[in-house]
Structure formats: structure tokens, C-alpha cells
Amino acid sequence: MKVFLPIAIVVAALAAVPLVVQSNVVLNFLVVALMIALAGQGWNILGGYGGQYSFGHAAFFGTGAYTTAILQVHYGVNAWLGFLAGIAAGAAAGAVIGGLAFRAGLRSSYFALVTLAFAEVLRIFASVASITGAGVGLLIKLDLHPEAFQFRSRAIFYLVVLALVAVSLIIAQMLERSRFGTWLVAVRENEDAARALGVNATAVKFVAMAISAAITAAAGCFYVQYFLFIDAPIAYGTWISIEALLTPIIGGAGTVFGPLIGALVVKSIGEGAKLITGDIPGLDLMAFGAVLILVITFVPRGLFGALVDARASLARRFVSARKSLQGAARG
Amino acid sequence: MRRRLRRRCYEAWTGKAIGRCDAAPGCLRSACNDAVLSAPILISAIVNGLLTGSVYALVALGLTLIYGVLHIINFAHGALLSAALFAAFFAYQKAGIDPYLAAFLLAPAFFGCGYFLQRYVIGPAARGDERAMLLVTLGLAVLIENALLYAFRADTRTIDLPYAFKTVDVAFTFVAVPRLISFAVVFVVALALWLIMTLTDTGKAIRAVAREKLGAELAGIDVAHIYAMTFGIGTACVAIAACLLIPTYYVNPSAGNAFVLVAFTIVVLGGMGSVPGALCGGLVIGVVESLGGFFFGESLGQAGIFLIFIAVLLLRPRGLFGASA
Numbered sequence: 125m126k127v128f129l130p131i132a133i134v135v136a137a138l139a140a141v142p143l144v145v146q147s148n149v150v151l152n153f154l155v156v157a158l159m160i161a162l163a164g165q166g167w168n169i170l171g172g173y174g175g176q177y178s179f180g181h182a183a184f185f186g187t188g189a190y191t192t193a194i195l196q197v198h199y200g201v202n203a204w205l206g207f208l209a210g211i212a213a214g215a216a217a218g219a220v221i222g223g224l225a226f227r228a229g230l231r232s233s234y235f236a237l238v239t240l241a242f243a244e245v246l247r248i249f250a251s252v253a254s255i256t257g258a259g260v261g262l263l264i265k266l267d268l269h270p271e272a273f274q275f276r277s278r279a280i281f282y283l284v285v286l287a288l289v290a291v292s293l294i295i296a297q298m299l300e301r302s303r304f305g306t307w308l309v310a311v312r313e314n315e316d317a318a319r320a321l322g323v324n325a326t327a328v329k330f331v332a333m334a335i336s337a338a339i340t341a342a343a344g345c346f347y348v349q350y351f352l353f354i355d356a357p358i359a360y361g362t363w364i365s366i367e368a369l370l371t372p373i374i375g376g377a378g379t380v381f382g383p384l385i386g387a388l389v390v391k392s393i394g395e396g397a398k399l400i401t402g403d404i405p406g407l408d409l410m411a412f413g414a415v416l417i418l419v420i421t422f423v424p425r426g427l428f429g430a431l432v433d434a435r436a437s438l439a440r441r442f443v444s445a446r447k448s449l450q451g452a453a454r455g
Numbered sequence: 456m457r458r459r460l461r462r463r464c465y466e467a468w469t470g471k472a473i474g475r476c477d478a479a480p481g482c483l484r485s486a487c488n489d490a491v492l493s494a495p496i497l498i499s500a501i502v503n504g505l506l507t508g509s510v511y512a513l514v515a516l517g518l519t520l521i522y523g524v525l526h527i528i529n530f531a532h533g534a535l536l537s538a539a540l541f542a543a544f545f546a547y548q549k550a551g552i553d554p555y556l557a558a559f560l561l562a563p564a565f566f567g568c569g570y571f572l573q574r575y576v577i578g579p580a581a582r583g584d585e586r587a588m589l590l591v592t593l594g595l596a597v598l599i600e601n602a603l604l605y606a607f608r609a610d611t612r613t614i615d616l617p618y619a620f621k622t623v624d625v626a627f628t629f630v631a632v633p634r635l636i637s638f639a640v641v642f643v644v645a646l647a648l649w650l651i652m653t654l655t656d657t658g659k660a661i662r663a664v665a666r667e668k669l670g671a672e673l674a675g676i677d678v679a680h681i682y683a684m685t686f687g688i689g690t691a692c693v694a695i696a697a698c699l700l701i702p703t704y705y706v707n708p709s710a711g712n713a714f715v716l717v718a719f720t721i722v723v724l725g726g727m728g729s730v731p732g733a734l735c736g737g738l739v740i741g742v743v744e745s746l747g748g749f750f751f752g753e754s755l756g757q758a759g760i761f762l763i764f765i766a767v768l769l770l771r772p773r774g775l776f777g778a779s780a
Contacts, residue, residue, distance in 0.1 A: 177586050234723075
């Protein structure tokens with residue numbers, strides 16, 4: 125249980141925020157940041173631990189979002205059930221795309237391309253199909269009751285998304301400690317070697333993709349409940365593919381807390397850019413692009429990875445300093 | 456492109472802009488008036504597809520060249536194309552340089568730009584790691600596209616050239632002059648590239664690095680320099696494509712993306728790293744898009760391209776001209 129202690133501390137600290145801050149602006153910022161952290165954690169499972177860089181996680185975000193929206197709008201399904209269905213649909217989309225891509229043996233550039241293409245195809249279909257509301261999008265009826273997954277207060281939404289993030293952190297932590305997680309990392313480090321040692325790389329990547337897609341789909345479902353609106357450019361747009369990838373890379377790919385740290389940093393940069401420029405678009409995304417390049421150049425393991433490295437090197441220095449002191453005392 | 460033609464054509468129909476489109480009843484009217492399906496219309500759709508496809512092929516040529524040597528997909532290709540479109544636009548608007556002449560300025564400028572990006576940004580950032588390189592090109596794409604958005608806003612701009620809507624009669628259909636020029640230029644560029652690759656020392660070095668990087672390095676070839684040269688040539692292709700496009704196309708910060716998603720498809724279809732594959736793939740995709748748009752409407756025509764893309768990736772990732780995957 126000890127390994128879950130950092131997660132408990134972080135989540136408890138974040139849960140205490142609404143007690144201190146009541147400002148809607150701050151809470152809104154945190155809700156969106158945590159939602160992106162959730163989407164990023166999904167990417168992290170496949171990209172961070174598994175080394176399969178998807179450039180089209182929008183496919184899962186959008187599928188989750190549309191599933192829950194369509195079920196509510198067209199079929200009157202309860203929002204909570206719709207939420208679960210959305211996650212399941214996202215996982216199914218991940219299984220289909222992952223199954224096709226990994227069976228065809230697609231790696232690196234090819235995998236990035238095929239995921240991007242799937243997201244684009246889904247976006248085009250969603251922008252013309254009538255069930256997705258075509259170009260107009262889907263609007264969910266306002267119904268501020270907990271049983272409809274809508275809340276009067278932003279603080280509750282915040283706690284809900286925090287709970288989802290907590291679950292995703294626990295999943296990542298469990299993955300890291302499990303045999304499956306070790307296989308996944310082995311595939312990332314050297315797929316051919318992992319295969320030679322008897323790891324069923326295709327199956328491992330396939331399962332990782334389904335888990336990854338389910339987590340990102342949960343973020344999409346939450347988006348719909350929070351904003352009560354979805355259309356094709358939001359659901360399947362490149363913005364979410366990029367943010368889902370940006371947060372773990374900046375925070376530290378293949379670490380439990382990477383996406384959370386990355387999301388807070390990315391969203392702070394975005395808000396900072398908006399403060400500077402006001403309504404002129406472009407500067408926030410420009411900053412994202414620049415930060416992505418800078419992080420890869422100077423902190424390739426991400427912020428959390430750099431922290432871990434710094435701690436390790438400090439510890440090493442401490443040990444060697446003590447040894448040399450002992451040596452000096454003896455001599 | 457089609458939508459623009461349609462609008463121009465409508466203008467011609469309603470007499471708002473008489474004199475622009477007067478010599479072009481055949482091909483232009485068929486584009487706006489797709490109610491009747493007959494052989495001449497179909498032929499003109501195919502011819503137009505081939506002409507559009509040639510420009511796709513040029514964009515894909517740059518992409519496939521970079522893939523062949525660096526083994527990464529350059530996700531910044533589209534953003535660089537948008538930047539080149541803006542450059543060609545302002546060259547005409549501010550300095551009055553004809554786009555076809557601007558190509559002689561922009562190609563070297565973008566070559567230098569591409570060389571710089573690979574040598575001093577992508578190369579040092581990625582340290583040879585393929586996945587990092589992919590991410591850096593994605594970062595560059597986001598950076599460039601949004602820098603353009605920040606500087607020029609999302610407005611769509613066009614230039615008006617006196618000869619933009621001149622057409623010639625090629626026996627069975629009418630063809631717009633600018634597109635005929637671009638068709639010819641693309642083949643000249645492809646020929647020039649082929650000559651560079653086979654006759655010059657740099658070309659030989661590029662082919663050597665593509666074949667066997669370590670061996671080339673041991674033979675004394677400066678791999679970082681060759682990587683940058685290749686990236687530069689790929690970017691120069693994009694600049695020329697922009698000059699060919701600007702007379703009949705529009706420019707906005709995301710204008711390049713439409714082409715590059717198509718170019719990805721072409722590169723995969725033709726076999727990553729294969730130059731003849733890129734040329735043929737470009738023409739095929741041009742026709743598919745033209746016919747797809749003709750039968751199913753524009754946005755579903757685009758979806759058709761992506762479906763081909765996914766099918767090729769999954770069934771035959773080595774491409775139809777199968778170099779090595």
C-alpha cells in the first residue's frame with residue numbers, strides 16, 4: 125500500500141483546494157487542467173510506458189464524448205450510464221484501431237500516421253453524419269441534478285474530475301508495479317528483444333491501447349457533461365490529440381505523475397499567453413510548440429523525470445561524499 | 456480549390472465578374488454544375504484530378520525524400536507549406552513578383568530554412584532518437600502554424616493574377632493555364648531532383664546515407680550535413696509547390712494542412728522513400744479526390760482519401776512501389 129501514499133497525498137491536497145479557493149475562474153481552470161491530465165494519462169499508458177506514440181488520441185476522446193452525448197440526446201439514457209458506455213465505446217475504438225495497427229506491425233512513424241488518419245476520418249464523418257448533429261453539434265439539455273451528472277457548483281465537478289484523475293493515477297501506479305507493465309516497458313525499450321524473450325508484444329500493445337483509449341475517452345465523456353456541448357472539431361480535432369501528448373511529454377512520459385504535472389504546466393502557459401494577448405489567437409499554441417521542442421531538447425525525460433534524476437544524483441553524491449569522508453577519517 | 460472554382464463560376468454565370476471565366480465553359484462549368492453526369496464531365500474531372508495531383512506529388516516528393524533519408528515523417532511539412540504560401544502571397548502583393556518567378560527566390564530561401572531547422576533545431580533536440588524527432592517536427596508544426604495565425608490572423612487571402620483563369624482547349628476538355636504550368640513544372644522539378652541525386656556528389660552522399668547510415672559515416676560522409684541537406688531539399692519542394700498553388704488557391708495559416716494529409720497518403724501509397732512512387736501516387740490520389748468529390752461531395756471525397764490511406768497502411772505498409780518499410 126505504501127506505493128499509493130504519494131497519490132493519496134497529492135489527491136488529498138488537490139481535494140482541499142475548493143475549501144480554500146471559491147473563485148469560479150480558478151476552479152474552472154483546475155477542472156479543465158485535470159480533464160487534460162486525464163486525457164494525457166491515457167496517452168501516457170500507451171505512449172509513455174509502451175513507447176507507441178499516438179498522434180490521434182482525439183479518436184478516443186471524441187468517441188467517448190459522442191457516445192455519451194448521443195445516448196442522452198437521442199435515446200434518453202441516464203447520464204451516468206452514458207458515461208460508462210462512453211468509456212466502453214472509447215476502449216472498443218482503441219481495441220479496433222490498436223488491433224488493426226498492431227497486427228499490421230505498424231511502428232513509430234507509421235503508427236503515428238495511422239492514428240492521425242483514424243482521428244481525421246472520424247472527424248470528417250462526425251461533421252456530416254446526422255446522428256452526431258453534423259456541423260451543428262449536439263447540445264445536452266440543462267438539468268442540474270446529480271442523477272443527470274450535472275451539478276450547480278463547480279466545486280463538485282472539480283471533485284468528480286479529481287476522482288477520475290485519482291483512478292487514472294492508481295491504474296498507472298498498478299501498471300508500473302505489475303508484470304504486464306514490465307512487459308510493456310520491455311516492448312518500449314526494444315520490441316525485438318522483448319519478443320525474443322517470449323513477450324507477446326502485439327497482445328501487450330493491444331491491451332495497453334484499450335486501457336489508454338478508455339482513460340482518454342473518460343476525459344471526453346467528462347468534457348460533454350461539463351460543457352454540455354460537443355461538435356466534430358472539438359471531439360475529433362487535433363487540439364486534443366496534441367494536448368493529450370503534450371502533457372505527459374512535458375511532465376514526464378512513463379511516470380505516474382507526469383501527465384498531471386504536465387497538464388498544470390501546459391494550462392498555466394496557455395492562460396499566461398491569453399493574459400498577454402487577450403483575444404488574438406495563436407500565441408498559446410505557439411508557446412505549446414516551443415515548450416515541446418525545448419523540453420525534448422533540454423529535459424528529454426520531462427519535468428517529473430528530471431526531478432527523479434536530480435534526486436538520484438543528489439543521493440549518489442551524498443553516498444560518495446560520505447564514503448570519502450569515511451575514507452579520510454580512516455586514513 | 457473546387458469550391459473556389461465554383462464561386463468564380465457562379466460569378467461568371469450571374470455576370471458579376473464577366474470576362475474572367477468567359478473562355479472556360481467546359482471545365483469550369485462542369486465543376487459547378489455537377490447535376491448531369493456525362494462523359495465530357497467525367498473526363499474533365501479526371502484531367503483536373505491529374506493536374507491537382509501533380510502538385511500533391513510535389514509536396515509528397517519532399518516528404519518522401521525526408522522519410523527515405525531520416526526515416527521520420529516530417530509533421531512540420533504542412534506548416535512549412537502554409538508559410539511558403541504566405542511568402543508567395545506577400546511576394547506578389549507587396550513586391551509585385553509573379554509567383555512563378557518568386558519560385559526562384561523562395562526555393563533557395565526555404566532550402567536554407569529547412570537546412571537550418573534540421574541542423575540546429577531538430578537534429579540537436581532529437582539526438583538520433585526517432586520518436587523524439589517525430590515530436591520535434593510536430594512541435595515545429597504547431598509553432599509555425601500558430602505563429603502564422605498570430606501574425607496574419609485566420610483570414611483567407613487570394614491573389615488576382617491577370618492570367619489565372621485563362622484556359623486552353625486540349626481537344627476533349629478545357630484546362631486552366633496555371634494548372635497546366637504547374638503540371639509541367641512538377642515534372643521539371645522531379646527531373647532536376649533525379650539529376651541531382653544521380654550526378655552530384657551530394658546526391659550520391661544522400662543516397663548512401665539513406666541506404667546505410669553507419670557505413671556512410673565511416674566512409675567520411677558528414678551525416679548531420681546530409682540530413683540537413685535532405686531536409687532543405689524537401690522544404691524547397693514545398694516552396695515551389697506553394698508558388699504553383701498560389702495563383703489558383705487561397706492562403707490561410709492552416710491552408711497547408713489539407714495538402715499534407717493528402718501527401719501522407721501519397722507517400723504511404725507510393726512507398727515511403729520512393730520518388731517514382733510519390734509521383735504516381737500523387738496523380739492517382741488527385742484523380743481519386745476529384746472523382747470522389749464529384750460523386751460524393753467534397754468532404755466525403757476527403758474521407759475517401761483517408762480510407763485509402765488506412766487501407767494501404769494496414770494491408771500493404773510498404774506501399775505499392777514497395778521500397779523497404
